[in-house]
Amino acid sequence: MLGACLVAPITGTALARVVVRHMREDWALLRGRAPAAPAARPAGAPLALDGERRTLIDQLTDARRAFLPTRRTTLVSTFKTIAVTRTLLLGVAVAMIGISCAAIAFNPVLGVPLLILSVYATRQAYANWRLAWNNYEASKEGKPTSPMGASALGHVLFDQYKRDRDVLPVTDATPRATDAELQMKAVNRTAAVNVVSLSASIATGAVGIANVAGAMLPAVAGAVRHGIRGAGAVLVGPTETAAQYYSDYRVGQQAEATPQGVGPSQDPFNARCEQAWRSFLDAQSEAKAEYVAALAEYQARWPMLTFATPHVGQGDPLDVEPLLRWSRETRQFDQLSTWISGVAPNGRDWARHLFDDLVAIEITRNRLRSHHVVQGGAACVLTGLAYGL
Numbered sequence: 001m002l003g004a005c006l007v008a009p010i011t012g013t014a015l016a017r018v019v020v021r022h023m024r025e026d027w028a029l030l031r032g033r034a035p036a037a038p039a040a041r042p043a044g045a046p047l048a049l050d051g052e053r054r055t056l057i058d059q060l061t062d063a064r065r066a067f068l069p070t071r072r073t074t075l076v077s078t079f080k081t082i083a084v085t086r087t088l089l090l091g092v093a094v095a096m097i098g099i100s101c102a103a104i105a106f107n108p109v110l111g112v113p114l115l116i117l118s119v120y121a122t123r124q125a126y127a128n129w130r131l132a133w134n135n136y137e138a139s140k141e142g143k144p145t146s147p148m149g150a151s152a153l154g155h156v157l158f159d160q161y162k163r164d165r166d167v168l169p170v171t172d173a174t175p176r177a178t179d180a181e182l183q184m185k186a187v188n189r190t191a192a193v194n195v196v197s198l199s200a201s202i203a204t205g206a207v208g209i210a211n212v213a214g215a216m217l218p219a220v221a222g223a224v225r226h227g228i229r230g231a232g233a234v235l236v237g238p239t240e241t242a243a244q245y246y247s248d249y250r251v252g253q254q255a256e257a258t259p260q261g262v263g264p265s266q267d268p269f270n271a272r273c274e275q276a277w278r279s280f281l282d283a284q285s286e287a288k289a290e291y292v293a294a295l296a297e298y299q300a301r302w303p304m305l306t307f308a309t310p311h312v313g314q315g316d317p318l319d320v321e322p323l324l325r326w327s328r329e330t331r332q333f334d335q336l337s338t339w340i341s342g343v344a345p346n347g348r349d350w351a352r353h354l355f356d357d358l359v360a361i362e363i364t365r366n367r368l369r370s371h372h373v374v375q376g377g378a379a380c381v382l383t384g385l386a387y388g389l
Helices: 002-006 012-029 051-104 108-140 154-164 181-212 218-257 269-283 283-300 322-327 333-340 349-389
Strands: none
Touching: 012 108, 012 333, 051 108, 051 322, 051 333, 108 154, 154 181, 181 322, 218 269, 218 322, 218 349, 269 283, 283 333, 283 349, 322 349, 333 349
């Protein structure tokens, strides 16, 4: 609850509501009662697709069913690396609590803020550690993993935002936020919290450096503290980021590789998806126009993200690379039938819903990884300055 209150100016009451809900669930378990299940949204009638739409869904489903087991092998290895690094980071966080407690004995004014930040960081490190190992176990069993990676704060915010959305009345005239929009909202709040906590840690660390230089704190304790902190941020963050980038690269290679065997079903994943998407767009002129308009719109809105990669020698101005990437990376594939049926939520066409999801995937990945790099760089500078003094 203390952590929820500390970050309330950024996250609002969402995190506090999560803590209260968990307290109620724990109290219900202690009393021998099952926790109340969240109210389920009414299920709509199954969509009856026909023609090119049904063919597209069937072909993409077959391609994903054949490709996902191969992709899972790479993801399991990556999730294991992340889980191990999160274990190391948890050990670093626990060690920081000990150093902060020692600092209180020498300088309570400095030691108390250090201890509060260390306890908060350790709680987050523990939650991230649990989520990382849950992701690893889920990936081994072929179950869904968190779209927020190993960020426990982002995970609980995303889950709470979805709960808040799903309890809205079905007849509410206000457009419902999509999962992609809620995911981007969660990652933005998480990035803001990370920046603030990192700034606070650097600020107290700078004071600690000054105190080390002025002999107000024992030099050994200061050196150990900054050494542990620097090693955790510099070694763990880049290792995790490098593993994720390699995983993306490896999955892209696997999507282009030709499996063993012969026949259309043994074509590479990208080739099967490209054929399915091009056949659909060629047969559906309206859908093709919506895709072209959405591609131009999102390239203009998000110039830092690469949505299209032209096929060399293709000769066709229509680039379906974003559709291939979405087909292999999305967690919302089951929503595609709703989007292309013409009854997509919020009155938006299927292509914009698809690009919303793709943007959410890219933003989540890039911002969480960028935080690792920034944190590692800041810790490296602060550690070097501490040892220099």
